Amino acid sequence: MPRMAALENNPSRLRIVLDVDIRQADLADEGIDLSIRCGRGRIPGRVSVQLFEEHVFPVASPDLAGEIGRGDPAR
DSSP states (O other): OOHHHHHHHHHTOOOOOOOOOOSSSOTTTOSSSOOOOOSSOOOOOOOOOOOOOOOOOOOOOHHHHHHOOOOOOOO
């Protein structure tokens, strides 16, 4: 990603800080211009843009899957 490297190497143009946290940051009070979050996007006072759809499915080791079985899909 040469363009990303060019941005990161020119601190006067862009400052990237990656903060992984479960709390909802106060963007204005913390001087944050952009936040990428996982959720429904309905946060009052914020503009939300869907980046992608999330598909969730269970994953288990073969041993655990054998132990718990398939179960009831409606559960």
